[in-house]
Amino acid sequence: MIEMRTGNKLTSESPEAVTLYQQGVDLILGSESGAAETLDKALALDNNFALAAAARYCVAKDVGEPDAATYRERAGQASLSATQWEREHIEILFGLLDQPGATREKAFAYVYANPADLLVISQLAGYLFFYAGPEKLNVVLNLLESVEDELRNDWAYMARLGFAASEAGQRQRGRELIEKALDIRPQALFSIHGLAHVLHDEGAAEESAQLLQDWLRVHEAGARNGQMYGHVQWHLALSEWQIGDRDTARQRYLQFCAPDTTTCGPILTLADCGGFLLRDYLQSGQTRPLTDAVLRHVDNVWSMLGHPFIALHVGGLYASAGDLAGLERCEQAISESPVGDKRDVSLALISALTDLQKHNVSEASQTLASISPGARIGIGGSNVERILIDLIEDRCKAFQ
Secondary structure: OEOOOOOOEOOOOOHHHHHHHHHHHHHHHOOOOOHHHHHHHHHHHOOOOHHHHHHHHHHHHHHOOOOHHHHHHHHHHHHHHOOHHHHHHHHHHHHHHHOHHHHHHHHHHHHHHOOOOHHHHHHHHHHHHHHOHHHHHHHHHHHHHOOHHHHOOOHHHHHHHHHHHHHOOOHHHHHHHHHHHHHHOOOOHHHHHHHHHHHHHOOOHHHHHHHHHHHHHHHHHHHOOOOOHHHHHHHHHHHHHHOOOHHHHHHHHHHHHOOOOOOOOHHHHHHHHHHHHHHHHHHHOOOOOOOHHHHHHHHHHHHHOOOHHHHHHHHHHHHHOOOHHHHHHHHHHHHOOOOOHHHHHHHHHHHHHHHHHOOOHHHHHHHHHOOOHHHHHOOOOOHHHHHHHHHHHHHHHHHO
16 A cells, blocks of 8 residues: 555555554644554554554654563564665654654755655654754754645644744744644644644733633543643643633643643653743742652653753753752753753753842843843744743843
8 A cells, every 4th residue: 555645655464554554643743642552453453564663663752651662673673574665764763763863964865855754754843843953943944845845735744834834933824824734634632732832922822722722622532642632731721821810720730731640751741841830930939849740750851951941941840849959950960961052051041040049130130141042942842932931031020
């Protein structure tokens, strides 16, 4: 059978397994429930289906399944009897999952030769949003626009192009693309998440809250185990918090978005946890001790503290708890990481949060002002993170 996006032949003896694989890929691209189960069914029908095993590794790796490596090994073994294209797809996909920095240029070359391979394109774009530095917004948008001729009518592609366009400041274009994607596949968590980002950046908290409540009313039952379900609930909690319904927002965070209740992978869990608790602290001035689950999650990401995205959210968690010792441990750990621009930005963020805790608001403001617009973009993630830094600055100004 033929892979529906690339038009390439898939190596499998089971047409039903191929159908299930293609459904599984759509579930991955939509961040929806059931991808693992669907791919497991495909592999039960064809134990030697290389691309199904590779896609299953993507899911296992993302959520931290302890036996994820078995799917990687299975895909590698099965690829020996697959086509050259399938072997290249698996090589690039695994490279982006396991050694993305070393795979980046190979991935760009692969996409140039295979411009309809959206699973690889999506993985590459996700990496670039965190690691492409100050130019990341244009880099991601250019990547997605480069494959438009092949994928322009694909719902999963439109959702990604719309998100990238919105992040690059083209919000109306981004919204139109994401809404088209939702018209085609309304249950896609990735797409509704993208629209929530657009509304957040437009300051439309009430519209966002209503949109997400309506979407969950229709699609929640089928979305609950989706990889982005907890994050979509976080966007609703954020909207509720922004319109002043703090108690409802906090209860939603605890029920769906906290480290012990979310469906998200480790990085998104950190962003949701740190982003919500820091915002609540900055607005209220009230500190709360971190739960054991949050502290365990900090331990899980501690080795990545030299990246500004991680530093911002881990530091934000300690700040929300009024934990100066925790902030000092962050500063010590980052100081021991390799010298470079990312380390400098990470140290600046921790320093500003530490000074805010000590009420040295002039110093905190000066430190934040030293982080250039380009460096803020290079922190990674989305405009949500850049706005979070604005909120820290606003808190400093309120004390001056």
